[in-house]
Amino acid sequence: MSPAKSRSAKGKRIERIERRGKHQLLHLDSGDTLVVHFRMNGDWEVGTTADPLDRFARAVIELADDTRISLVDRRALSSITLDKKGASSLPKLGREASDPSLDADYLLEALKRKKIAIKPALMDQAVVAGLGNIYAAEALWEAEMNPRKSASRVSRAKLEKLVDAIRLVLSPEKQLPGRYTDERGASRFAVYDRQGQICRRCGGTIKRIVQAGRSTYFCPSCQRG
Numbered sequence: 001m002s003p004a005k006s007r008s009a010k011g012k013r014i015e016r017i018e019r020r021g022k023h024q025l026l027h028l029d030s031g032d033t034l035v036v037h038f039r040m041n042g043d044w045e046v047g048t049t050a051d052p053l054d055r056f057a058r059a060v061i062e063l064a065d066d067t068r069i070s071l072v073d074r075r076a077l078s079s080i081t082l083d084k085k086g087a088s089s090l091p092k093l094g095r096e097a098s099d100p101s102l103d104a105d106y107l108l109e110a111l112k113r114k115k116i117a118i119k120p121a122l123m124d125q126a127v128v129a130g131l132g133n134i135y136a137a138e139a140l141w142e143a144e145m146n147p148r149k150s151a152s153r154v155s156r157a158k159l160e161k162l163v164d165a166i167r168l169v170l171s172p173e174k175q176l177p178g179r180y181t182d183e184r185g186a187s188r189f190a191v192y193d194r195q196g197q198i199c200r201r202c203g204g205t206i207k208r209i210v211q212a213g214r215s216t217y218f219c220p221s222c223q224r225g
Contacts, residue, residue, distance in 0.1 A: 005082040006082075008032070008082065009028065009032065009034065009082060012028040012029055012030050012032070013028065013029040014026050014027070014028060014034075015027050015028065015029050019130070020090060020093060020096075020129065021090070021091075021093045021096070021125050021129035021130050022037065022038070022125065022129075022130060022132070023035055023036065023037050023090060024036040024038070030085065031084075031085030031086070032082055032083060032084055032085055033082070033083045033088075034061075034080055034081070034082055034083075035080065035081045035082075035083055035089055035090065036071065036078070036079070036080050037078060037079045037080075037081075038071075038073070038078050039073070039075070039077035039078050039079070040075060040077055041073050041074055041075050041077065041078075042058070042071055042072065042073035042077065042078030043071075043072055043073075044069055044070070044071060044072070045057070045069070045070045045072045046067065046068075046069055046070075047067075047068050047070070048066050048067060048068055049062055049066045049067075049068045050066070051068065053068075053070065054070055054072050056072050056073060056074045056076075057070040057071065057072050058071050058072070058073050058076060058078055059071040059078075059080045091125060091126070092125075092126045093125050093126060093129040094110060094124075094125065094126050094127045094128050094129050095128065095129065096128075096129050096130050097128050097129065097130045097131040097135075097166055097170060098130065098167075098170055102128065102163060102166070103160075103163055104156050104157075104159040104160040104162075104163055105156075107127075107128075107154075107159045107162070107163065108156050108159055110127045110128075111127065111151040111152055111154065111159075112152055113152065114127075114150075114151035114152050115150065115151075115152060116150075116151055116212075117147060117148045117149060117150065117151060117211055118140065118145065118146075118147060118148075118149050118150070118151045118154055119136055119137065119140060119147035119148070119211050119212075119216050120211050120212035120214075121151035122136040122139070122140075122151075123136050123212070123214070128166075131166065133214050133215070133216075134189065134192045135166070135169050135170060137191055137192050137216055137217050137218065138165075138169040138189055138190055138191060138192060139162060139165040139166045139168075139169050140162070140165070140218060140223065141165075141190045141191045141201075141218060141219065141223060142164075142165035142168055142169060142190070143158070143161045143162040143164075143165040144161075144222055144223055144224075145158060145161075145162060145223060146218070146223050146224055147209075147211065147216045147218050147223070148209070148211075191206050191217040191218055191219060192217050193217065194206045194217060195207065195208040195217060199219040199221060199222060201219070201222050202219060202221050202222040203221075204219045204220060204221025204222060205219070205220075205221070206218070206219055207219070207220050
């Protein structure tokens with residue numbers, strides 16, 4: 001964000017905060033919006049203006065009560081953009097992964113022209129907003145669906161199962177005691193980052209492949225369809 005745009009936000013009040021896809025929107029009382037994209041590693045660090053500034057702070061918001069909110073990102077990929085009132089820099093986004101209106105009919109329409117595999121198709125933010133690499137893999141495991149299956153060829157019945165799986169992996173139920181936990185009780189994913197380990201459902205071996213430049217973990221034994 002340019003210094004001029006930064007100055008134009010000075011003195012404005014943050015009225016509400018909204019998430020849209022992988023973006024956080026800070027709506028100002030002027031009608032302008034600060035659009036924050038955390039990318040891979042970015043996160044907010046909350047402190048005071050008296051605290052030492054983190055050396056990986058890429059942007060800083062200081063509030064009237066001396067609270068300092070720093071956008072910290074070791075890889076410097078995060079960004080903040082100021083959208084003037086009535087304008088939007090957001091890309092085309094599909095329905096939110098957590099939106100109750102995300103259903104099989106919506107996915108059937110959104111995927112019918114997708115000639116790519118279902119895993120990268122789910123990560124397309126224009127199809128499902130807010131669903132990332134980890135939870136796409138986890139949802140496909142829950143739905144017993146092969147991540148390499150052509151997105152346009154997935155049946156409505158399978159998409160119904162996939163929608164339920166997406167809701168499950170994003171829900172607090174995923175963290176209930178005894179669900180996907182190791183002997184120490186530490187929360188674990190079903191497939192993500194478990195290459196070579198045993199599938200908890202069928203006893204098969206978790207495999208890693210690369211799709212659209214990203215790692216995909218799945219069980220070839222029970223994710224056939």
